Amino acid sequence: MALAQREVEENDSVPAAVAAAAGPRKATWRDHETYRALLVQPWTYVTGAVILALLNIALVAATGKGWGVTTSLAYWGAWIWGALGGDPHRWAYFAEVKPAFNAPGFGLLSDPGSLTNLGIVAGALLAVLLAGQFRIKRLKSRRQVSAAVLGGLAMGLGARIAFGCNIGDLFTGLPSMSLHGWVFLVSIFLGAAAGSRLLVKYFI
Amino acid sequence: MTTAIEPRSNVRRPLRPPVTRKERASQLPWALGLFALIVAAGVYIVRAGGSPKLGFIWVVGVALGLALQRSRFCFTAAMRDPVLTGSTSLTKAVVAGLAVGTVGFSAIQLGAYFKAGQLADAAKLAALEPVGLHTVVGGALFGAGAVIAGGCASGTLMRMGEGFLQQWLVLPFFVLGSALGAVTWPVWKAALRVAPSGGVWLPAALGGFLPALLVQFGLLLAVWLLADWWGRRHAS
Amino acid sequence: MAEKTLDCLGEACPVPLIRTQKAIAELAPGDLLVVQIDHSCAMKNIPEWADKAGHNYEIQEVDDGQWEIVIEKAA
Numbered sequence: 044m045a046l047a048q049r050e051v052e053e054n055d056s057v058p059a060a061v062a063a064a065a066g067p068r069k070a071t072w073r074d075h076e077t078y079r080a081l082l083v084q085p086w087t088y089v090t091g092a093v094i095l096a097l098l099n100i101a102l103v104a105a106t107g108k109g110w111g112v113t114t115s116l117a118y119w120g121a122w123i124w125g126a127l128g129g130d131p132h133r134w135a136y137f138a139e140v141k142p143a144f145n146a147p148g149f150g151l152l153s154d155p156g157s158l159t160n161l162g163i164v165a166g167a168l169l170a171v172l173l174a175g176q177f178r179i180k181r182l183k184s185r186r187q188v189s190a191a192v193l194g195g196l197a198m199g200l201g202a203r204i205a206f207g208c209n210i211g212d213l214f215t216g217l218p219s220m221s222l223h224g225w226v227f228l229v230s231i232f233l234g235a236a237a238g239s240r241l242l243v244k245y246f247i
Numbered sequence: 248m249t250t251a252i253e254p255r256s257n258v259r260r261p262l263r264p265p266v267t268r269k270e271r272a273s274q275l276p277w278a279l280g281l282f283a284l285i286v287a288a289g290v291y292i293v294r295a296g297g298s299p300k301l302g303f304i305w306v307v308g309v310a311l312g313l314a315l316q317r318s319r320f321c322f323t324a325a326m327r328d329p330v331l332t333g334s335t336s337l338t339k340a341v342v343a344g345l346a347v348g349t350v351g352f353s354a355i356q357l358g359a360y361f362k363a364g365q366l367a368d369a370a371k372l373a374a375l376e377p378v379g380l381h382t383v384v385g386g387a388l389f390g391a392g393a394v395i396a397g398g399c400a401s402g403t404l405m406r407m408g409e410g411f412l413q414q415w416l417v418l419p420f421f422v423l424g425s426a427l428g429a430v431t432w433p434v435w436k437a438a439l440r441v442a443p444s445g446g447v448w449l450p451a452a453l454g455g456f457l458p459a460l461l462v463q464f465g466l467l468l469a470v471w472l473l474a475d476w477w478g479r480r481h482a483s
Numbered sequence: 484m485a486e487k488t489l490d491c492l493g494e495a496c497p498v499p500l501i502r503t504q505k506a507i508a509e510l511a512p513g514d515l516l517v518v519q520i521d522h523s524c525a526m527k528n529i530p531e532w533a534d535k536a537g538h539n540y541e542i543q544e545v546d547d548g549q550w551e552i553v554i555e556k557a558a
Contacts, residue, residue, distance in 0.1 A: 091340065167406075
């Protein structure tokens, strides 16, 4: 049946019958072949991985520090606490683990991690808009709310305890040939396996 | 060229009558507007921060977001799918990224080593963190949280940009969890016996770059082969 | 030849794929499953899974950031 004719087509090549049946439509920017290949159709995973790695390398080459996400989130939390009247500069954590936080004049605009975090949000938004695929996806159920809350808290706490996340520890730490990166790799796998069971049981 | 947005398929015949795409206003003007804002933000960052390097970092961030979204990259799925669906295509891609990263980072480290003559100078450029039980505990907690939340650290940021309100909700709790983790540092530092700094760098621990790189690439290859075998075995 | 529609709009990864797998299991060979998604990951991982599992699929963008994946269950 159809299986005999099966052929994986990863590009836009169109079953001729479908194209003819669909009929013509006014051509727009989006239909131009190169535009579609570059900006609409998804890139392969390996392409993404290589580009991300190259960008990380560029970051280290230029600044001496690799890509990280979650340390800056701890800074954001601390700054918010400061805005609410607390004094995060007294936390032992910053004195002992991240002394850069207490450096005079250190703030959002001088923190590389904060800049890349905000940049990623902007870049992702730019990417979907260029593809014409932006859409607001609202929360559908209370399950999603509890998943977001619990998942977010667990990630924040876990990243501090592990001294990093899938980026800082894994994507930057491991290629730096730091042992903690490898240990984190194994641990995140185990955690993801456990999380999958919880997900299927309680959050689907 | 006058065609509809064509469907993609793995068979040469249509499975059903084609659906015409809804006619919507183009999003391109928004994209161009955002691009202008991004450039403006970059200028502001350089001026306010007093260093062009900060502008470079901002551009890298934007490029990271673009690359993440365009390739639908998801570290969470790389960790989760082998167990949940038997797919390891993302896992293998992550390994490829780690391999490229290793090549680049070790080149930079080697450069520093040859320049200064001391292994310790090269180590300064490595992202070293203390390793121990806490790495396992934290990593497992992070992995579980990422799967439940529907995205990891980079995935959360990427999906915020894509318009997923769920990830906009994840972020404040991610920040809260991070702050709580920092403020409770004395507690888990004692409980898990954590050193505040240091770490194990393979070239130092294994007696040089050569053994370290051999081990590193050997392990990466092993992980890749394992993922490849797993993926083929679980084609269901 | 039955046709079933699965509304996965607004679902977070990997829910669309898991629901698709469950729904396909309940269909007969030759039946069609139309999965409606708006998750950018799902528009990649569902066709990938379908192809790997031996089913025929067709994915089409039907609106801004919205896709429909038609899966024809294999024998």
